Amino acid sequence: MLLTSSLVASAAWLASSIHPAQAVTAGSIVDGGDTTVSAMMMFVGNSQKVYILDKAEGNAAQINGHPAWGAVWDFNTHTSVAMDVKTNVFCASGMHLPNGSYATFGGNGAVTVGGNIGSVPTDGGSAASFDATYQDYDGRKAIRILNPCTDDDDFSSTKCQWFDNPDVLAMQKERWYSAAEALGDGTIVLIGGFVNGGYINRNYPNTDPTFEGGAAEPTYEFYPANGRTAEIMQFMVKTSGLNSYAHTYLMPSGKMLVQANYSTMLWDPSTNTETDLPDMPGQVVRVYPASGAVAMLPLTPANNYNPTVLFCGGSNMTDEMWGNYSWPAIDTFYYPASADCQRLTPEPTDGSAPAYEQDDDMLETRTMGQFIIMPNGKLLVVNGGENGTAGYSQNTDVTTQYSQMPYGMSLAAAPATKPAIYDPNAPKGSRWSNDGLSSSSIARLYHSSAILLPDASILIAGSNPNVDVNLTTFFPTTYKAEIFYPPYFSSSTRPSPSGIPSTLTYGGSYFNITLSSSSYSGSANTAAGNTTVAVIRPGWTTHAMNMGQRYLQLNTSYTVNNDGSIVMHTSQMPPNANIFQPGPALVFVTVNGIPSNGTFVIVGSGSVETQPTSAASALPVNQLASTDTSGSGSGSGSSGNNTKNNGATSSHTSAIVGGVVGGLVAFGILGALIGICLSRRRRAANRAPASLSSANAYALSDRKARVPASMMARGRGGESGVVESGGGSGERDGFGSQELSADPYNRQDYNASSDWNQSTAALTAAPPIPPYQDDVPRRENGMSF
Numbered sequence: 001m002l003l004t005s006s007l008v009a010s011a012a013w014l015a016s017s018i019h020p021a022q023a024v025t026a027g028s029i030v031d032g033g034d035t036t037v038s039a040m041m042m043f044v045g046n047s048q049k050v051y052i053l054d055k056a057e058g059n060a061a062q063i064n065g066h067p068a069w070g071a072v073w074d075f076n077t078h079t080s081v082a083m084d085v086k087t088n089v090f091c092a093s094g095m096h097l098p099n100g101s102y103a104t105f106g107g108n109g110a111v112t113v114g115g116n117i118g119s120v121p122t123d124g125g126s127a128a129s130f131d132a133t134y135q136d137y138d139g140r141k142a143i144r145i146l147n148p149c150t151d152d153d154d155f156s157s158t159k160c161q162w163f164d165n166p167d168v169l170a171m172q173k174e175r176w177y178s179a180a181e182a183l184g185d186g187t188i189v190l191i192g193g194f195v196n197g198g199y200i201n202r203n204y205p206n207t208d209p210t211f212e213g214g215a216a217e218p219t220y221e222f223y224p225a226n227g228r229t230a231e232i233m234q235f236m237v238k239t240s241g242l243n244s245y246a247h248t249y250l251m252p253s254g255k256m257l258v259q260a261n262y263s264t265m266l267w268d269p270s271t272n273t274e275t276d277l278p279d280m281p282g283q284v285v286r287v288y289p290a291s292g293a294v295a296m297l298p299l300t301p302a303n304n305y306n307p308t309v310l311f312c313g314g315s316n317m318t319d320e321m322w323g324n325y326s327w328p329a330i331d332t333f334y335y336p337a338s339a340d341c342q343r344l345t346p347e348p349t350d351g352s353a354p355a356y357e358q359d360d361d362m363l364e365t366r367t368m369g370q371f372i373i374m375p376n377g378k379l380l381v382v383n384g385g386e387n388g389t390a391g392y393s394q395n396t397d398v399t400t401q402y403s404q405m406p407y408g409m410s411l412a413a414a415p416a417t418k419p420a421i422y423d424p425n426a427p428k429g430s431r432w433s434n435d436g437l438s439s440s441s442i443a444r445l446y447h448s449s450a451i452l453l454p455d456a457s458i459l460i461a462g463s464n465p466n467v468d469v470n471l472t473t474f475f476p477t478t479y480k481a482e483i484f485y486p487p488y489f490s491s492s493t494r495p496s497p498s499g500i501p502s503t504l505t506y507g508g509s510y511f512n513i514t515l516s517s518s519s520y521s522g523s524a525n526t527a528a529g530n531t532t533v534a535v536i537r538p539g540w541t542t543h544a545m546n547m548g549q550r551y552l553q554l555n556t557s558y559t560v561n562n563d564g565s566i567v568m569h570t571s572q573m574p575p576n577a578n579i580f581q582p583g584p585a586l587v588f589v590t591v592n593g594i595p596s597n598g599t600f601v602i603v604g605s606g607s608v609e610t611q612p613t614s615a616a617s618a619l620p621v622n623q624l625a626s627t628d629t630s631g632s633g634s635g636s637g638s639s640g641n642n643t644k645n646n647g648a649t650s651s652h653t654s655a656i657v658g659g660v661v662g663g664l665v666a667f668g669i670l671g672a673l674i675g676i677c678l679s680r681r682r683r684a685a686n687r688a689p690a691s692l693s694s695a696n697a698y699a700l701s702d703r704k705a706r707v708p709a710s711m712m713a714r715g716r717g718g719e720s721g722v723v724e725s726g727g728g729s730g731e732r733d734g735f736g737s738q739e740l741s742a743d744p745y746n747r748q749d750y751n752a753s754s755d756w757n758q759s760t761a762a763l764t765a766a767p768p769i770p771p772y773q774d775d776v777p778r779r780e781n782g783m784s785f
């Protein structure tokens with residue numbers, strides 16, 4: 001360690017020059033610090049910060065006088081701090097915006113301790129607009145925007161904080177568990193969801209498949225809406241019951257693959273027309289709460305950027321077993337999840353009809369498994385359980401007493417703690433492997449998350465199959481993050497590319513990326529032929545999904561110089577924004593299977609608009625070096641155990657790394673102790689009487705009934721009184737205009753004319769692209785004022 005020099009050196013010099021060795025074992029899972037709130041949702045904002053969201057619950061961490069349910073985790077220090085979020089973000093969806101900001105959509109009404117309805121009821125008492133204890137607001141229509149910031153920004157400024165004010169910016173409909181997918185112009189489509197909470201999205205018997213008595217939201221809508229109103233999607237009626245967090249992937253044609261229940265279709269967002277595709281073989285359900293691992297396979301020049309989607313795991317529970325809106329009919333924790341994998345190419349270019357193709361089974365059954373596409377084009381599956389489903393409940397139709405539930409509220413069991421890697425290019429029969437991969441000691445069940453970090457490791461966090469914080473149950477609320485180091489971390493040298501631009505266009509001139517001879521080992525000519533440049537969008541993760549996750553390998557050719565440097569002539573994005581929607585992404589250069597760090601780029605114009613495209617320029621022909629030389633890098637990346645240079649950025653970080661490694665041993669022991677305590681508690685729990693109350697009571701039939709006067713008058717803990725409009729059928733649950741002065745949202749002192757219009761929030765290495773204003777007219781989205 002150059003400690004002496006570091007004391008006198010500038011921070012910039014440190015960051016670029018000091019790379020102390022960090023002992024990282026390929027295939028290992030190590031402590032990633034604490035997430036402050038339980039990481040139900042995450043996204044990577046830039047090369048420093050990961051943003052984390054939880055449901056409104058009784059987290060110990062406080063912010064502005066209430067429990068926190070937002071946080072930001074720092075990549076370099078592995079520490080996190082709380083961030084304020086106003087509305088209940090429980091089971092929201094999320095997506096990037098073309099300018100590098102992120103939006104989250106919907107959530108739950110305001111709740112209080114134990115997941116009970118908050119202190120200011122709305123919708124006939126079936127939901128609340130505010131809770132005085134947790135101080136959360138109704139998030140069911142919320143659109144929250146975050147502009148990612150770095151340590152160079154003033155984190156306390158409004159431009160770095162969540163904008164969360166449904167009074168100003170909101171969806172037209174209330175949505176829990178909606179799907180979110182971007183269109184080619186950057187518009188986000190929100191599809192379906194629950195109006196309020198539940199296990200599956202239908203009643204039993206299913207007499208109202210469209211609305212479920214007001215519990216299901218069968219429409220889609222756009223953000224920005226630009227005058228378009230929410231319309232019913234017939235597929236939501238057809239798949240009624242198992243269609244929340246539908247799997248949605250925009251196709252090159254501009255149509256969207258939508259998969260839910262065991263049905264599949266292509267949807268045209270411009271006409272709302274549907275084209276049926278085949279049913280899922282074996283009727284294996286992949287959407288929540290079956291929660292299969294689903295991802296689009298890498299888009300490559302070799303497959304001409306034609307998407308294939310891979311579906312793995314989930315559950316083949318039958319219609320009857322899924323039971324009810326409230327809870328399952330069977331003891332799901334004893335029902336093995338599915339190991340089945342199917343591939344689907346929704347728009348074949350060879351004239352064949354789209355058809356599911358059986359793929360290799362996973363190495364284990366898995367519900368809530370989650371796919372992370374790695375820079376080497378392989379897919380990691382992490383998290384989840386071998387039995388059961390997502391969701392939590394105090395009972396099933398079989399185990400009717402909470403005290404008898406074998407795993408507390410968890411409807412899943414048998415945590416799948418060992419990751420596995422899927423190679424889409426390996427011959428059938430050999431695509432899955434977990435050789436050399438460690439297991440975690442932490443169960444990652446319902447409400448876990450995982451995401452690719454800019455150094456090509458994977459952040460794993462969350463798990464909370466409980467209605468509110470519970471640190472003492474079988475599968476407790478989890479705040480501990482972990483980092484998984486894939487096998488390529490065995491290499492002590494990582495490619496160090498230069499020349500990656502900060503924006504990519506759709507078509508246009510190619511650019512050159514240069515790799516010095518220290519970026520690889522072995523033959524330069526061979527390395528050049530084994531180099532890929534990939535644009536990866538890690539996505540927005542929740543519920544075992546990474547919404548928006550995509551991998552696109554840019555077209556390349558190369559020139560190898562006699563000094564061993566390699567110039568990769570690299571095409572821009574293919575000239576069709578439907579293939580990879582505009583917005584933030586990471587560019588990785590992978591040589592002989594070893595990826596560089598990711599460089600943040602903005603794909604496209606940075607605005608919600610029809611993206612400019614131009615023809616792709618032809619690439620120069622490959623030129624090998626006349627005298628092949630050997631790179632001075634080392635490591636092959638094929639297997640683990642090497643000590644490598646993972647490049648901590650300062651002496652400070654290096655000390656922390658030492659602490660992390662040391663802490664690991666203690667951590668394993670702690671894990672064992674916890675295991676013992678839990679089995680004791682489990683026995684104790686089996687003897688204890690049922691104590692929790694209404695966590696799984698979902699009033700349905702009466703949720704649009706008028707609020708009784710007595711409820712309307714109910715206290716709101718210190719807030720000036722607000723008289724609810726009562727939510728008669730078809731009415732908004734919002735605040736009448738005469739009530740605006742007392743509107744709790746107003747206390748955010750929001751000033752629409754001054755917020756964010758001159759944001760200097762910057763993506764690291766991104767150019768100063770002009771920030772654009774949200775052009776949506778305020779309140780156009782159906783709030784009634």
Ligand SMILES: *[C@@H]1O[C@H](CO)[C@@H](O)[C@H](O)[C@H]1NC(C)=O
Binds near residue numbers: 200239261322
């Ligand atoms: C799944 O779809 C089928 C066919 O439309 C329907 O009969 C069934 O009720 C759905 N399952 C659930 C749990 O809603």
Ligand SMILES: *[C@@H]1O[C@H](CO)[C@@H](O)[C@H](O)[C@H]1NC(C)=O
Binds near residue numbers: 282316317318
């Ligand atoms: C679910 O899958 C398992 C394993 O393939 C199979 O044995 C079982 O029969 C299936 N159940 C149903 C209801 O399809």
Ligand SMILES: *[C@@H]1O[C@H](CO)[C@@H](O)[C@H](O)[C@H]1NC(C)=O
Binds near residue numbers: 204
């Ligand atoms: C579904 O819920 C209703 C109302 O709570 C109940 O009457 C019915 O028995 C439940 N059905 C199943 C299959 O759990």
Ligand SMILES: *[C@@H]1O[C@H](CO)[C@@H](O)[C@H](O)[C@H]1NC(C)=O
Binds near residue numbers: 414
């Ligand atoms: C998972 O389900 C199988 C099949 O019912 C059962 O034998 C096993 O005990 C379950 N595992 C756990 C941890 O409950």
Ligand SMILES: *[C@@H]1O[C@H](CO)[C@@H](O)[C@H](O)[C@H]1NC(C)=O
Binds near residue numbers: 407
């Ligand atoms: C935590 O879970 C245990 C077992 O499921 C239960 O007995 C206990 O009441 C729960 N604690 C809280 C605070 O909900």
Ligand SMILES: *[C@@H]1O[C@H](CO)[C@@H](O)[C@H](O)[C@H]1NC(C)=O
Binds near residue numbers: 027436437639640
């Ligand atoms: C690491 O080294 C140990 C002991 O030499 C060996 O058993 C293990 O297989 C190695 N792991 C990997 C991933 O190569």
Ligand SMILES: *[C@@H]1O[C@H](CO)[C@@H](O)[C@H](O)[C@H]1NC(C)=O
Binds near residue numbers: 559
């Ligand atoms: C890229 O490299 C090629 C061949 O080495 C060279 O002709 C071209 O001018 C370079 N382009 C740019 C933009 O540097």
Ligand SMILES: *[C@@H]1O[C@H](CO)[C@@H](O)[C@H](O)[C@H]1NC(C)=O
Binds near residue numbers: 529591592636637638
């Ligand atoms: C590229 O490198 C990887 C990792 O060393 C190796 O497994 C693979 O065979 C190489 N591919 C080619 C085409 O040389």
Ligand SMILES: *[C@@H]1O[C@H](CO)[C@@H](O)[C@H](O)[C@H]1NC(C)=O
Binds near residue numbers: 304305555616
């Ligand atoms: C890749 O570039 C080459 C050379 O310009 C071109 O012939 C080929 O069509 C391109 N492939 C794709 C998928 O664009």
Ligand SMILES: *[C@@H]1O[C@H](CO)[C@@H](O)[C@H](O)[C@H]1NC(C)=O
Binds near residue numbers: 019455597646648649
């Ligand atoms: C990769 O990023 C880390 C910071 O996360 C940095 O310390 C390291 O030097 C980088 N490695 C390379 C090869 O650029």
Ligand SMILES: *[C@@H]1O[C@H](CO)[C@@H](O)[C@H](O)[C@H]1NC(C)=O
Binds near residue numbers: 097100756761771
């Ligand atoms: C990005 O766009 C959104 C939506 O228009 C806007 O709210 C946000 O402020 C923009 N971000 C920046 C950094 O300008």
